[in-house]
Amino acid sequence: MTQDTLIVPAEDLTASGDTGDGARWWRDAVIYQVYVRSFADSDGDGVGDLPGVRSRLPYLAGLGVDALWLTPFYVSPMADFGYDVADYRGVDPLFGTLDDARGLIADAHAHGMRIIVDVVPNHTSDRHAWFRAALAAAPGSAERARYIFRDGRGPDGAEPPNDWESVFGGPAWTRLPDGQWYLHLFAPEQPDLNWENPEVHAEFADVLKFWLDVGVDGFRVDVAHGMAKAPGLPDVGHADQVEMLGTAVLPYFDQDHVHDIHRGWRRLLDSYGGQRIAVAEAWAPTPERLAAYTRPDELHQAFNFHYLTASWEAPALREVIEESLRTAGGVGAPATWVLSNHDVKRHVTRYGGGDRGLRRARAAALLTLALPGSSYVYQGEELGLPEVLDLPEEFQRDPQRLRGDGAGRDGCRVPLPWEGEEPPFGFGAGGGSWLPIPTDWRDLTVAAQRDDPGSMLNLYTEALRIRRGHPALGDGSLRWLDGPSGTLVFVRESAGEGARGGLACAVNLGGRAVRVPAYGTPLLASGPVRGDGGHVELPPDTALWWDVKEEG
Template identity: 50%
Template sequence: MTLTQTAPSPFRIPADAPDWWRQAVVYQIYPRSFADSNGDGIGDLVGIISHVGYLAALGVDAVWLSPFYPSALADGGYDVDDYRDVDPRIGTLDQFDELVAALHGAGIRLIVDIVPNHSSDRHRWFQEALNSPRGSAARDRYIFRDGLGENGELPPADWTASFGGPAWTRVPDGQWYLHSFAVEQPDWNWHNPDVHQEFIDTLRFWADRGVDGFRVDVANALAKDLPDPLPTAAELAAMPMDGTHPTIDRDDVQDIYAEWRRVFNEYDPPRTAIAEAWVDDPARRARYARPESLGQAFNFDLLQADFDAAQFRRIVTANLDQAALSGSSSTWVLSNHDVTRHATRYGLAPLAGSSAKQGIEWMKAGAPADRIDPALGLRRARAATLFELALPGSAYLYQGEELGLAEVTEIPDDRRQDPTFFNSAPDHDTYEGVGRDGCRVPLPWTTSGPSFGFGPDDASAGAHLPQPAWFGDFSVAAEEDDPDSTLGLYRRALALRTELEGAETLEWDDTLSVGGVLAFRRPGGWMCLTNFGEDPVALPEGRVLTASTPLLHEEGRVLVPGATTVWLQR
């Protein structure tokens, strides 16, 4: 079934534009934490529908909807029971159709998460595999192996799962299955044709319902070629990432995406996709973004960087080169559901004896409150966001960042949900031990009430993760009418971005990019200047379009304060 919109288009980028995604602003919704319409403590589709007007006023081009499928929530919904249904706690297929219609009616496209590396252990096929003998067709859809030791009592290899603990789990008849993540997330065997057809059917199912694109979870790990005997964990880690690694970024994963691309191109306009592919080599990451593959690939480089001019310039230059290599546009992201919010990261002091942040491990972990300067973090976050939104390419925003939300650190152990927390050291005294719950706390819509407007005031259940008392000051209601609020900044910047958007190029201004200052020009005669330092710098000539913090006026001069970005028409 091919869907073509013929009615007048409300979209900023025309509805039939095949490359609408190239410079789109995409807003990620973590559905269980966005808005709860029925008071059960879990966000739902009706809650999202009720706030489509808010998303339209914000000025986003698309929504990326994190998993909403039936799930036991062993990993926040990324353990999928059924790829072609809606979790009854979140809604129904009819309500999903209503959401698509409401978003499209407001000129907002919809991207949904697809999770093809693993299913839930409750998936019908995994349950069939458990009830089938060794060597059966049912077991071949997953990765089962005999164990080592005299009676197979040892795992096939000493591998560690991404959330901690062993990556192999034994089933009652003695075999072991691979789970790269939680024990409830068995890995698919992508050598099996049933698996290929399952996902082709799933992509068509959602595309036929009007979905405009797909965010592909763990896109670089689907294809696996496991030798016998298996390498040890140390041997696996030492193998080159050149397309021949047994489990990561294999060349043959692109055969899967070529197959998917043929499905995407059945539609008018073609469906788009973006890869979550943690690949260090830019040339290899660009493979996922080619038009014959998924079309785009996340770059998480800014997300991993300190608030530092030299790092930002190096990252932007490298990723624009990478986009040119693939023929795609670059993607920019500062926060998402897997990492500590950037308003907290930028206010987090380095560990003792270190001059730099601790890389991706601490970003996945939450943040210790005694090392955070909230005011500095928010100031830098606003500056970094305005810098990000000035770049050519697409920008991905995470729900709540437009409010300036910081990481919630004050979550009791008995209220946590993230498997990273439960699989880490019991004292949780390292960054790795806290988990991702702090960025997934339900949004505050009102200044008060039992869940700050996340659910109805008369709801019997509170939010599924506890909200701190300070949330009211960062609520939509508190910021709605304040043009200087973070929400006001995002709305202003997104509206300006629409007016200013031009060719996907920039030119560094080396006369201004000195010390802690970074400046670049965009087509149309406008400029973005960011002062990454602490001391004010002179404002260049030009008309100020917007600034992340108020500019300073001293002795007839206008100055850009530290940790501030300004857009200028010159």
């Protein structure tokens, strides 16, 4: 018997999805990241916007995701594409209006999806009213106390206050004409706030309340490991500090007292109904330190970058999965799983590119969506989009690239291809896009994949449908099964009163085909597999799900 991509009809699954008030919905949600400027353009200016997202909500609802995370759409000069915020309560005209945001939130809720928005608390834009006031004020003033200003070192103060480096490259300090220096852990246009100042705490509590009152369901906290700096701002004593991110505690990142800020935010979120949540974008040197951000009185989730950066090898992935489940479970939080986002090279390319990268990405999708906890999908991964590695020089404007070593994030931010035979593939009505879309993406458009049962889009759609309906998937536990070398094999057992059976998942990460037992009724495979009744031959870079019935 030969079986290609395996699918069972919806009526064969027991529905267990929560369509009510969604208590603790975030513990097993599938959250889709919308990079707003690259999702859909409604007005033809080549830049995605909120009405564009709103127009594509039926697509996202059909895909089967539970929530959307929107990247910043606030008023900004766009030095870092919106992560330099000039007004946290306003929508930049590039993206629409506040009424557009309200309409998008209401429509998403009507489609059964929640909305998470970015909040950027480590730094503001240098065009923010606070920073403009600080520049106009004298050293030592209340206006400057909202940020981190210091005198320089050396006889004439011409040396930076310490050796801290920007994540985007170069020193983390810029000197003003009056001689003082200000801290910016990212671009000079992104001055760091002083979270020792109660006024900063009060301002951000008010910002959170503003958007909660508008109706958002939560926040993705940008640089959640920032804000708190070590007392005295001591030197690191090491160059190339960006290489230490996620491997060492730095005096400006992952300081213990940052957790006091998150505890205050959790109290605020809990004061609202509807299970409002916060998700930490946090880089920490160990899984234990990362899990600290999701203790019961802090944030609800933290992105699992250790999983994202794991190599495509069974032992490495199993170690990360076990560590993630152990440390998240130790604080009562769900694990999270993410393969790509707007800051990293797309995983089709990271996994080798071409046919091999695509096969691995398909298998990784089934592995990820079968794991306990919450999963994140970066826009376009459901289409199998690769990293664009040959963008023309004139389009590459990422500050990380301009200040650093030439590597940037533009290649993972190329707009989505929706339909048609030529760029911009239905992205916008104006015939252009802020980053050029490769011509050979014509085979990767939503329209091209929709009617192809073997497409990446249909693999994701089917996997998400099964995940939503199968009683063993989502929150819960995992039990490893023995498998051939180079494989990961586990079972998710159904939970809840009266639940029986489970779902088994096998992934072959090795270089040769392997035989594994047929654990039940095949549900979905990432690629062609062959079965002889009692066993299945699993090719390299292939994953398979089975529905497991309880015996006896």
